[in-house]
Amino acid sequence: MAPPLSDAVVVDVLRRLDRLTGPLVTRLGRPPELPAAERDDWWADRASRVAAVAGGLPRLVGRLADVLPLQNTVGTAVQSLVVLGVAGEHGVADPAERVSLLARVLLARDLPAERVRPLLERVRGTYAEAALGARDDRAGLRGAARTVWRAARLLSRIDAALDARPKGRLGARALANLPVVGVLGGYAAEREALRRAARHTAELLESGPVTV
Numbered sequence: 001m002a003p004p005l006s007d008a009v010v011v012d013v014l015r016r017l018d019r020l021t022g023p024l025v026t027r028l029g030r031p032p033e034l035p036a037a038e039r040d041d042w043w044a045d046r047a048s049r050v051a052a053v054a055g056g057l058p059r060l061v062g063r064l065a066d067v068l069p070l071q072n073t074v075g076t077a078v079q080s081l082v083v084l085g086v087a088g089e090h091g092v093a094d095p096a097e098r099v100s101l102l103a104r105v106l107l108a109r110d111l112p113a114e115r116v117r118p119l120l121e122r123v124r125g126t127y128a129e130a131a132l133g134a135r136d137d138r139a140g141l142r143g144a145a146r147t148v149w150r151a152a153r154l155l156s157r158i159d160a161a162l163d164a165r166p167k168g169r170l171g172a173r174a175l176a177n178l179p180v181v182g183v184l185g186g187y188a189a190e191r192e193a194l195r196r197a198a199r200h201t202a203e204l205l206e207s208g209p210v211t212v
Contacts, residue, residue: 005161007111011119013158014099014106017080017151022098024147025084036089043085044198072162075190076106077151079165079197086201096120105200108164166196 030042083105084098092098096113099120103111155162167189 005158007115008119010103010107010109010111010158010161011099011116013154014102015095015120016154017077017102018084018095018098020147020151020154021077021080022084025081025088028081028085030085039089040086040198040202043082043089044195072159072165073152073155074148075193076155076162076165077148078190079106079194080151082194082198083201086198087205090202090205092205101201101204104204105197106165107158107161109161166193166200 030039030046034042080102083102087098087101092101094113096117099116100111100113103109103116
């Protein structure tokens with residue numbers, strides 16, 4: 001059995017995930033005129049329809065997606081967009097708080113911002129383009145796809161912890177185990193999982209600060 005992941009490893013991966021996917025969250029651009037009361041729902045519904053396509057694509061290879069492992073890494077990368085989108089609606093801009101929130105929603109790991117902050121200080125400013133890619137390569141639709149796949153590759157470092165991420169309904173997940181048609185089950189499962197991630201994020205933020 002592999003040893004448990006240390007806080008330092010989790011923070012290192014999630015801080016890079018935040019830096020990588022944060023600009024893409026901005027480009028997804030929820031309509032500015034949308035009433036505040038509807039903004040969390042927009043990320044849970046409208047944004048999830050777009051993001052679930054990317055999250056469901058690995059199911060084209062059925063159960064092989066679990067073996068490779070594609071589904072957890074790509075699915076978690078897409079879920080991070082929704083978590084960070086909802087976090088932005090609630091004014092969460094502090095990197096330590098964002099990493100803490102990602103850990104709680106995606107990994108079910110209690111990692112308060114106070115414990116995250118000193119770990120961020122140790123690695124601040126290390127390799128940007130090596131992890132994120134050149135700035136020009138992150139633009140447009142092709143850039144968005146590259147961003148998701150870079151995020152998935154980054155998350156493969158902590159793949160053992162990704163089983164804790166929000167999941168879709170059991171029936172859709174069962175269909176997702178089949179080759180080719182599994183993409184339909186994968187789409188349905190990932191869309192529901194994204195909605196659950198958005199709801200969980202909003203509930204955590206509404207229940208109090210992420211710093212304790």
